[in-house]
Amino acid sequence: MDRFEGDRVVVERALHEVLTLPRALLPAGVREGDALRVAVTAAAGESRLVITRNEAETRRRAAIAKRLQGDLAARDPGGDIKL
Amino acid sequence: MIGAWRCRAAIVCAALALCAAAARPAPAVAQQSGILELRFLDVGQGDAILIRNGGKTVLVDAGETDAIAARLRQLRVDTIGLAVASHNDNDHIGGMDAVLRALPVRYYLDNGFPRTTSIQRTVLELVRDRGVTYLQAGPRTIEVGDARIRVLPSPVAGRSVAQNDHSVALILERGAFRALFTGDSERRELAALVRQNEVPDVDVFKAPHHGSRTGILGAFLARARPEVIVISVALGNPFGHPHAEALAAYQTPGRTVLRTGQDGDVVVTVDSFGCYEVRTARSGPTVLARGGPATSPARRQHEKRP
Numbered sequence: 001m002d003r004f005e006g007d008r009v010v011v012e013r014a015l016h017e018v019l020t021l022p023r024a025l026l027p028a029g030v031r032e033g034d035a036l037r038v039a040v041t042a043a044a045g046e047s048r049l050v051i052t053r054n055e056a057e058t059r060r061r062a063a064i065a066k067r068l069q070g071d072l073a074a075r076d077p078g079g080d081i082k083l
Numbered sequence: 084m085i086g087a088w089r090c091r092a093a094i095v096c097a098a099l100a101l102c103a104a105a106a107r108p109a110p111a112v113a114q115q116s117g118i119l120e121l122r123f124l125d126v127g128q129g130d131a132i133l134i135r136n137g138g139k140t141v142l143v144d145a146g147e148t149d150a151i152a153a154r155l156r157q158l159r160v161d162t163i164g165l166a167v168a169s170h171n172d173n174d175h176i177g178g179m180d181a182v183l184r185a186l187p188v189r190y191y192l193d194n195g196f197p198r199t200t201s202i203q204r205t206v207l208e209l210v211r212d213r214g215v216t217y218l219q220a221g222p223r224t225i226e227v228g229d230a231r232i233r234v235l236p237s238p239v240a241g242r243s244v245a246q247n248d249h250s251v252a253l254i255l256e257r258g259a260f261r262a263l264f265t266g267d268s269e270r271r272e273l274a275a276l277v278r279q280n281e282v283p284d285v286d287v288f289k290a291p292h293h294g295s296r297t298g299i300l301g302a303f304l305a306r307a308r309p310e311v312i313v314i315s316v317a318l319g320n321p322f323g324h325p326h327a328e329a330l331a332a333y334q335t336p337g338r339t340v341l342r343t344g345q346d347g348d349v350v351v352t353v354d355s356f357g358c359y360e361v362r363t364a365r366s367g368p369t370v371l372a373r374g375g376p377a378t379s380p381a382r383r384q385h386e387k388r389p
Contacts, residue, residue, distance in 0.1 A: 002173045002200055003246065005322040006295075010173060015201040016148070018173055020321050032245050033199045061199035068207040069197040072217035081190060081218065082226040083139040083164035 001026070001034045011036065026051055034058050119230055119257050121287065121351040122158075125343040125364065126151055128293065128317035128324070129174035132264060133158065134255060137228020142182065143167045143253060143264055147174045149181030162186060165218075165225060165232075167253065168193040169266025170246040171203050174293075183209040190225075192218040194237065196249045220251045229355060230257035237268070238275035247292060248272040254283060258357030259376040262287040263307060273300040282306040286359060286374055287351055290314040290333065294325020294342075299332045311339045311351070311361055311372050318344040339372040 002010040002018060009026055011019045030036070035057035039050045119136040126146030133155070134141040140163050145151045155163075166188050168176045180202065182188065191210045197203055210217055220236040235252040250266025263285045265273065269292060276282050277300070288309035291298030293316045312333045316324045325342065333340045339361065341349045347364025358375030362368065 002198075008322060012173060012200045012202065015205060016177065018147075018177075031243070035199060058199060061204075065197035065199055065203055065207070068204065068211065069195065072207060072210060073195070073219050075217050076219045077216065080224045080226070081165070083141070083189070083228075 001030060001032055001036055003032050025049065027053065029053070033062070035061060117355055119228070119353040121255065121262060121353065123289065123313045123315055123341075123343055123349040124151070124154060125347045126154070126178070126315070127344075128320045128322070129177065130169065130266070130289070130293075130315045131178070132289065132315075133160070134227060134230075134232075135160075136230045136257065139164045139227045141165045141167065141225075141227055141232065144169050144175040144266070145178035145182050147177035149178050151178035152181040152185040155182065155186065160186065163188045164227070165190045165192065166215075167191075167251065168206070169253075169264065170194050170250040171196065171198040171200075172246050172267065173200065173202055175266065176206055177202055180205045180209055183213060183215070188213070188215050190218050191215045192220060192234070192251070194220050194246070194249045194251045196242065196246065198246070227255075230255060230353075232256075235276065235281050237272050238279050238281070239272050244271075245269075247297075250291075252276060252281070254285070257353050258355055260287075260353045260357035260359050261285040262289075262351070263309070264289045265291050267292040267295075267298070269295075269297040270300050273298070273303040277302050277306055285309050286357075287311045287313065287361075290325070290329065292324075293320075293322070294329040294333075295322070296326040296328045299329050301332070304332065309338065310374050311341070313349045314340070314342045316342055316344045320344075341371070
């Protein structure tokens with residue numbers, strides 16, 4: 001989940017593929033950065049879209065991002081910069 | 084009245100540059116000696132700001148798509164000294180991977196709060212793999228020729244805070260000219276910047292969060308007092324940007340409000356004294372706003388220099 005925009009949410013489906021959805025489709029408690037699991041269930045001739053938080057995938061991605069950013073931050077020369 | 088003469092000289096110089104640029108597919112105002120170009124690129128629903136001065140180039144955000152790379156080539160950008168991600172939402176870094184692939188980038192600065200998205204991972208891996216020097220968003224100054232950019236990290240603390248309120252703010256200064264960019268900051272960050280006395284009186288201000296109602300704060304605008312406000316926004320976007328409340332707050336007498344979606348690129352040219360002129364792709368060579376030390380002495384008396 002990339003971000004909230006009022007009553008919409010912007011979801012990254014894949015690199016460079018984003019969807020804009022009604023916020024009401026997401027379960028309560030979803031936060032920016034959460035990985036989502038989307039399932040379609042069919043019963044009694046009716047299809048339902050079920051979106052849930054994928055906590056394991058969220059943690060995995062957050063750990064990768066934190067490690068990457070931490071490694072890069074260690075290279076910061078510090079101080080003011082002259083281009 | 085030396086200041087007034089200097090401003091007129093800048094006006095003539097910039098007008099000549101724009102007229103010369105009109106005959107070519109890629110405007111080249113920044114290549115005019117002594118003129119800083121601040122260009123708010125029309126990249127649809129997202130931000131991308133190009134600053135060129137003295138042969139140095141800075142890109143602040145990269146829009147949502149890889150179309151930014153072609154735009155930069157069209158503008159004859161062949162290297163980027165500093166690329167900044169104000170924050171890591173897709174509409175600000177969605178095109179950053181294309182920039183990093185297409186052009187040599189010397190420094191990369193972001194807000195230090197990485198996202199879990201694929202675009203975020205791709206961008207950070209490119210920064211690492213291409214040997215770009217990463218800069219943390221601490222309070223620091225970056226010299227861009229004879230201009231400078233002051234980096235203001237978000238005063239809002241906490242990892243659970245939404246990216247918008249972790250936007251890195253930048254103040255661009257040349258002579259008496261100042262421009263302020265605060266990414267997608269919302270009221271919480273804007274109020275914190277006001278409380279910390281970090282908001283200077285500016286000439287040009289990029290509207291936070293594409294003109295969203297969440298980016299309006301009276302106390303902030305009263306402090307910044309911009310003469311020109313630029314809203315980076317796409318026509319017909321699904322989010323209702325810019326919001327009517329934001330437009331009402333921005334559109335006051337004597338102030339020029341421009342939108343990239345309807346005006347195209349917004350180009351501000353600034354001379355070494357800080358005299359500036361504003362044109363857009365739509366207005367062509369017609370100057371929509373101008374200002375500088377000789378044209379607004381009363382305002383300058385209220386400046387709060389650090």
